[in-house]
Amino acid sequence: MIAKSRGIVLSYMKYGDTSIIARVFTEEYGYGSYIVNSVRSQKSKKSIGHFQPFSLLDLVLYLKETRELQRISEFKSHHPLHYIHNDMTKSSVTLFLTEVFSKLLQSEQSANPDLYQFAEESIKAFDLLKKNIANFHLQFLLKVGPHLGYAIDDIENLFSSTGKLAPSNEEYHTMDLLMKEPFGTDILMSRTTRNSMLEIILNYYQHHAHISRPKSLEVLRSILN
Structure with missing residues (x-):
């Protein structure tokens, strides 16, 4: 199932060579862990900086009941933060x-x-x-x-x-x-x-x-x- 939600990033950890597992609190589905594929790849068009703590994102989620870990298929900034990560x-x-x-x-x-x-x-x-x-x-x-x-x-x-x-x-x-x-x-x-x-x-x-x-x-x- 494809679903959309806003989300608050809490943390992430490296997963494999180019991916991460992000812990995110989403508006529609609560707290969960999500795989984000290839975001650490040099060829990735999206920056891993989107997943700094407290980042506010618009997310497209790929949800499957049989999976323990769900997946974020698309993401973009919902509200840019200007000072939290630089102070x-x-x-x-x-x-x-x-x-x-x-x-x-x-x-x-x-x-x-x-x-x-x-x-x-x-x-x-x-x-x-x-x-x-x-x-x-x-x-x-x-x-x-x-x-x-x-x-x-x-x-x-x-x-x-x-x-x-x-x-x-x-x-x-x-x-x-x-x-x-x-x-x-x-x-x-x-x-x-x-x-x-x-x-x-x-x-x-x-x-x-x-x-x-x-x-x-x-x-x-x-x-x-």
């Missing part, structure tokens, strides 16, 4: 978020239009963000929770489920701002507080979604610090 801080945040988001999407094997719309609009906003970039990953992970069915928008529940009985007034206020304010809002935090907020969020997802600790966490911290 060291943004690219580090992107690498971290695509790793965590991939883990959270493991159960999203069918369409989730609200989640897809949130993710796509968030990526577009992040690309254009000029300030408070260091808070984006915190806000994204907090705001995406309800779209995945996790009650991470309840601050008391967020803290208690990670072993902390109650947040301090400062922690509560900071987490409330991160949840409610738009991306790019001035939310002043020390490096210690930012790391603490991230640990609470990650512990929540590790407890409720059973995800493993992200390998890119230390790289992110070294860049942001």
Whole structure:
């Protein structure tokens, strides 16, 4: 079956001499892995740069029920990103978020239009963000929770489920701002507080979604610090 969908690239790995396997969250079919043939060939007319993390693509998919891996037969940019892949801080945040988001999407094997719309609009906003970039990953992970069915928008529940009985007034206020304010809002935090907020969020997802600790966490911290 030939099908069309928009998709968000999360990662890829080399496959064979000239192909890749891309992990993509699609609007119509949810999260999945797809073979992209010959994209690494010197004769390919399409650049492998289309498959950088968080790239937004228009896809033509070749789907077959008997295959474990489906195939992307055609692709083009849906919305060009101008800054995410050229800025060291943004690219580090992107690498971290695509790793965590991939883990959270493991159960999203069918369409989730609200989640897809949130993710796509968030990526577009992040690309254009000029300030408070260091808070984006915190806000994204907090705001995406309800779209995945996790009650991470309840601050008391967020803290208690990670072993902390109650947040301090400062922690509560900071987490409330991160949840409610738009991306790019001035939310002043020390490096210690930012790391603490991230640990609470990650512990929540590790407890409720059973995800493993992200390998890119230390790289992110070294860049942001």
